[in-house]
Amino acid sequence: MPATQNPVTSFAQTAFSERALGQNVPRREGAAKLCGKACYVDDLPRQDVWFGGTVRADVPHARLLGIRYDPRFDWSCVVVVTAADIPGENVVPVVMSDQPALTDSIIRYHGEPVALIAAPDVETLQQALDSVTLETAPLEPVFEIDDALAAKVLVDDSDNVFRHIDLRKGDAVAALQSADVVIEGEYHTGAQEHVYLEPQGMQAEPTEDGVIIRGSMQCPYYIVEGVALLLGLPPEKVRVIPCVTGGGFGGKEDFPTLIAGHAALLAHKAKRPVRLIYDRVEDLRYTSKRHPARVRHKTGWTRDGRLVAMQIELVLDGGAYSTLSPLVLQRSAIHAAGPYQCDHIHIAARAVATNHPPRGAFRGFGAPQSLFALETHLDYCAAKLGLDPIDVRRRNVIRPGGTLACGQNVGDDAAVGEVLERALTESDFVARRQAYATFNQRASSSTSVERFRRRGIGLSLFMHGTGLNGNAEGFFKSEVLLRGNSDGKVSVLTDLMEIGQGTQTIVAQLAAEGLRLPVEWVVAEEPDTAVSPNSGPTVASRTAAVVGGLLITAGQRFRAKVEHRSGGPILDAYAFRSAVAELVSQEPLQVRVAYRPPPDFHWDEETQQGDAYLAYTWSCCVVALEVDTLTGEVKVLDVTAVQDVGRVVHPLFATGQVEGGVTQALGWALMENCVWSEGVMKNANMTDYTIPTAMDVPPMRVVFLEHPHPRFPHGAKGLGELPAEGPAPAVANALRQALGIHFDRVPITPEIILPAWEDRQS
């Protein structure tokens, strides 16, 4: 049996010297994108295609009384779909399935889809859209978290609370009584837009007895389920062939199910292909955002800075429908006490309904909000206790065998302290903190231009659970399929989506590692639900880790099968390829591997206790910055990000993930500000919703620690979301040194910084 539990050892035994794992193999997705040949949904041939548009509510909360069609428009030349035309169930199936595809009674957010129109060309479509008016009777809207909790006005059908999670460890209330010092804080985080380069778009094509969906997405099988339910079709009649997808960041996890359903309804009624693509403004206004959050901390300490008790109250603004909020809330809650050992924790978490457009998945999935609060609060507490925030973290970091808030024993997977120490070294933290203190002191008495500059350095320590929450990985039973080809190459079939992270490349890389073959001989097939197995969604930092583990195992089993049928071990790679070709000429050769939770994995959804995740990645982020005290503008000088990800699959891609995630998080921390008014985003354009440009990206030092995790055959834990979690609190903590001010919310814009600074001076 050449396939063993440890690919590292087994690989060393072969004659083939080239390793796939850990190498910067060429990016497969690069050439087509660079040459402009990659086919996005709007690049599909336009012949016979009609164009779809959405009739949207123009009030945030109302009863829908009727839809009026202007008789001056010739309605015979277009197709109109309302809720009454839906052949199946009028629902977007997610966790609670409370969102209709098209509302026919209550309007719950400004922009909610009420009807759909398809027309032969966009001009006719625009005229048709302009010829529809809605008759509505207004209801009182709810926009603030406190108003939602007061439940005087109901957005949903119960109490405005989509989900309530209580996470308990020990007895926090009693322990707070015994603490030497109790420190409270309240933190707020704002909505954030994904700004994937390609806006949402789908095309639906009716077939004889079903429909084909093409478009921009992260989760092909979510769309199979959603469209089948909406059209009343068996799932096998819905074929999803994703197009090249221009970015996602979670924004194309749940939302595409809605727009794919809309395109399918139009195509079904029009009996022809219909393309439905949002422009940037429509996308910004009406698609999901990162959940705004309010987090309250009440923390008990010993005088020397040991955590005694943590009481955390967390509320997410979920918008008008629950979408993924119950799961975002769960991750937010599980991460709320961070990578620290504390025996008494109570986390009360609620996701509430408001009349904002529904929030959804976004890189980090609730964890950035709760970690911003925690890591900012820790520095605040350290200041109150008169202790060094580094020492406070050192004293409390989780150690091997320690247990997190959910009671999960991290075992040996506990490199938090190591990550912290490495980040301090890499960033020269202590010396720079001292240097900045001197700089600031000199600036305050300077007469040169230096007098308007203040500098600070700050850090955050955090973790991210790999893969889906709790039992969800077991529920999905993700599959991968390896298939021998007649030329002796091996095809990998998954539904994993390339959304910019290099999925096709690493899928081939991981299968090649398991197969012990050159990566060039592995073909990563494009997802197509007619042939690709359901490998689960491309979300939750699970691709390289969870599905990657399946690919390693599948590769090993494939090799074992070939060697078994060929009569013994085949050390030479060329001989192996010949053997594959030979076997394929006789009969189909394939290996299918499905996910099974590890035998020691246990999660109790009832009590929210146990293994919340398969593993955790640990990270420390250091931000150094300079403030212009004339304007309150912040220039980030540099960022150091150290993380233990188990194993690095592709160093270049991994570094790119960190650099991109840090940049996105710096945007959230400092400038990305969704301005809401009556439930409408006022700055829904790329001029006024400012994301960082290349000119705002600071130099970064990215360091990986590799402690292979035993729950994955290749040792790799998740990475994609982790880097989005640390920068915001590190910014707040750096600002604390620079200005001596406690900033308790993001984004921390100059409009907040300047008055705070000037008020402090006078």
Add this chain to the structure above:
Amino acid sequence: MPAIVSDHRVHTPSDVDDALRFLADHRDEGWRPLAGGTDVMVGIYRDHTGGQRWLNLSRLQAPLAGIRREDDLIRIGALATMADLRKSSLLAAACPLIGQAAAVVGATQVQNRATVGGNIVNGSPAGDTLPVWLALDAELELASTRGRRQVPYEQFMTGYRRTVLESDELLTAILFRPRSDERLRMYFRKVAPRAAQGISKLVFAAIAGLEDGYLHEVRLAFGSMGPTTIRARAAEQLAEGKPPSLSLVEKAAETLARDLTPIDDHRSTADYRHRVARNLVREFLAGNLGDHIPAAR
């Protein structure tokens, strides 16, 4: 939904006289000059306004894009691009603020298309170059079949996106007196939400002479601080003819609110804009004070 442009009408004159004749013949038909189009295109995309009429000036580059000295004045053709302004050594010598302002307009691609005339006629109080014309006491040359007239830039903008330009007129040039005197102090700063490609929250351009220790010809010009670009006249008058001192700097800064009327909008707040305006005026005036500048804020 992409904007629909097929019902827009475009007329492309081949020379300036042709353009002015066309405007005279179609006075009240809503024809608007189209130069680089960098703001117009955004507006069409955003507002989906159909059926607009455009006088396309793209063939008038030769007569209208030059930058040259004319007697004791500098003349900038209205179709000179931001890139032209940025690269002109004549302008760099005549007033460095112009190149500084042009360099922070949009992206490089925008700077290659956007024209100085477009920036002015567009009438947005957030135009990045505009406070510079105000601080320079620049004059605008407006042409029509009725003749040419010269209007001080300061009188050109009459309200939010309103100007004195008649519907048969074209802006043909900007004229100003070069300022290369070493005793002049100049200042330009754009405050925007990010390091590049941001819309101004505030733009400030300032020029002042300092002779024998006394300030004179003080110009404090702001963008995005009201419906039009604005000079802080009260502060200017306060500083005029006085030696710069700590108390003067503070008084001038506190006087700004008499002239500046910023608003709260989705880009910033009135409070923030007032604070920054005060600080930048402090920095500009105090910058002349050498060792006597006020203690840090």
